[in-house]
Amino acid sequence: MPSPELIGLYQTYTASAESIGARLASLAEAANAERPLIVVTHGDIALYAGGGAPPVIEGFRLQTRGFKELAAISHLGPAVATVARMKALAPDGSWRSEAARLIEASRAAREANSRELWADRIALAAFSGREGSIARMVDYTCRRAEEFLWQALRDEDYLDAAAVRRDYLAGPAALLPVPVNRVMVATFFLSGLDLAHRLIRWFDAQDLAWESAMVLVAGQQGRPTAGVTVESNSVAKVIRTVSRGRLPRRNLLIAPHAPVFPLYDGTDVKEAAALEPAYRRLWSAVMATADLGEDMFAGYPRFDPDQAAASRPADGPSSAVAEMPPIGAPDDWLALTTRLRVVLEDPRQLLSGAVTDYASQQLVDNDNDPRRVVVPGLDGEPYPELTPATPNAATSAP
Secondary structure: OHHHHHHHHHHHHHHOOHHHHHHHHHHHEEEEEEEOEEEEEEOEEEEEEEOOOOOOOOOOOOOOOOOHHHHHHOOOOHHHHHHHHHHHOOOOHHHHHHHHHHHHHHHHHHHHHOHHHHHOOOOHHHHHOOOOHHHHHHHHHHHHHHHHHHHHOOOOOOOEEEEEEHHHOOOOOOOOOOHHHHHHHHHHHHHHHHHHHHHHHHHHHHOOOHOOOOOEOOOOOOOOOOOOOOOOOOOHHHHHHOOOOOHHHHHHHEEEOOOOOOOOOOOOOOHHOHHHHHHHHHHHHHHHHHOOHHHHHHOEEEEEEOOOOOOOOOOOEEEEOOOOOOOOOOOOOOHHHHHHHHHHHOOOOHHHHHHHHHHHHHHHHHOOOOOOOOOOOOOOOOOOOOOOOOOOOHHOOO
């Protein structure tokens, strides 16, 4: 049976709208009401200047010319490899219809491709002067895919992963003047070039106070497992670069489960504006908790993601760690207490996860017998005997 009294204590600090933690979040949100807030979704960037001003929104990906066209060429490498994998998984011949479908789509794209398409219709400033080269690259990549797949359809024994690497992705030069691996690098680079070029111009025009900016990357970015850290999120990295080093890294949060406003249509900002309070509260609540790290654990190594990951925290208040430090023993209080600070200051961490990995490893090392495990902070500590609670202590205190 659960204890209502202990659950009540739990809810006093957390898990309710009236908790102490929730009130701290409200105070932090109010303190941050005038700070610029940047919210990045899968397709747009919204700048909330603060003070109730409507957001300014810039579409940067899905609604932008050229992104899907370049992605179509980027995807040809994985598409050809996927057909080979399908053959390996289902050698009943069902892969043949997918190969034929990919050939037809590639042929149609190749016929629509031209220098004029890239110069006059897609017409991206970042591609100026390279439109002819891009058109030739697209034509070459599509032709090579079609030739490779036709060979696979003619020869049942030809198509496998080794053939994909040898004859489509990697070379040799006698068969493949430009390996398609290089094409994939070029298309990804061109996409990044266009993205960064437009965002640099847009952000520079906003004249942001980057040092105080709050940045939130909201919702799913690409595939469900992608972009959940700053290091793996391409737009987050571009924003840090665009700030020219002025945006503090700790001010940029990744929130995969945050609400996302609909793709901006160029006119209506009402739905994005309606989410501003939720975005400000989310960012403020996370950072208010992170700020407790210095208050509670000054003198222990702080969390600093720009530090090289250390195997052990160094002694002294100036040291820092980029990840959870390993625990050497149940009485390794430097590492154990540093982990308490890390779970507060690192937004990626679960607050309850400071030592979960160590506990599970101790069970594995001790044949899953909890009695053989030393519980740090419990076993061997000199706790006094139970003392009776004082009735109405809260009301009788001076």
